[in-house]
Amino acid sequence: MAAINPEVYAHVADFLRGAVRNIFDSRFDWTPDADSILVTMRDGGMTEEQEQRFRPYFDLFVDQCRRGIASGFSPPSDDESFEEYPPRFDLERLLADPLRPGEQGDLFGRPEMDGHDPDRALIDQLIADTQLYSNSGALKELFDFTARLRYMAPFNAMLLHAQKPGISHAMTVQDWWTRFRRRPKEGARPLVILRNFGPVNFVYDVLDTEGDDLPEAAFSFPTAGKLPSRFLRACEQAMAEEDLRLIWLDKGDRSAGFARRITDHGDPKMLQTFEVGVNRNHPEPTQVVTLVHELAHIFLGHCGTDFARRIKPYRPADLALREIEAESVAYVVAKRSGLAPRSESYLDTYKGAFEALDVHRVLTCAHRIEKLLGMPFEDGGLTG
Structure with a gap:
């Protein structure tokens, strides 16, 4: 990927927000159809050479919006390039290097200043290159x-x-x-x-x-117990048949996983596609508990609606309540299969939200996940 100049990216992001607000409806995820912007720009006269220079900034903006790091609708853009057709825009101005010809720049692409701290330059370069802390x-x-x-x-x-x-x-x-x-x-x-x-x-x-x-305290998500042979592989296959994608993450011990909806097609008869990430470095019993926890977020409705799965809109504003619900499901499912997660210490972080917990929702969700994953294990936990 070509180098990203942060100052140029700031201008391009504002320009693209103007495009998104003009072309798409804010009620829906626009990122699957992001290439419509490029089609419109080609109609407006964008050359192949310009598109080649523009594309890295475009791809970065779309990726950040897809991951929730940036938004295509806020803050509101002052760019009016897409308010008429064919669109009016000056890509050469948009992509121009902010440095004047012959001006010396630092590692971040900005004019170097007297007394510039080299360690700060390294940090700036790291942030600019990785886009991790935006x-x-x-x-x-x-x-x-x-x-x-x-x-x-x-x-x-x-x-x-x-x-x-x-x-x-x-x-x-x-x-x-x-x-x-x-x-x-x-x-x-x-x-x-x-x-x-x-x-x-x-x-x-x-x-x-x-x-x-x-000692157990050295780990963030210790879980005791044994799994049937190739159980996680079977889970992955069962999920794939239901448009639930399992991806493996290379993370440290304090990071377990995530869940998110990646489609929003609006057809109540079609399954939405969800993605579940699980830390590949954790022991397998911990991975199972993480998988159930993240699936609980999906089936409880925390990740969005899916009418084909009978998942209704439900996302409590209180993060603590969402985490208590999901971990309570994981605790029930794990214990019924003979696994022993340390959910008590995790739930203790959010104990203030227990008063709003709906036990019926938790148990209903636990049953759905057990049916999906083939749990409880035949040789572990309770049956029924």
């Missing part, structure tokens, strides 16, 4: 992560977070062995940090090590 929620997650890794320099903590979000413990090979008698698993991927008075050092996440047992 909203307040992502920044808060980064700062919370940096606060937890008190034994790491702040910049090294940021490097670890960029490489593997959700990481909880990371040490060198020597430290893992001398302190805990653990070593990296075969094929484990090292993470890079900066070393004092030297180039770089390599560290490993706790989930990428094996050896002597660690």
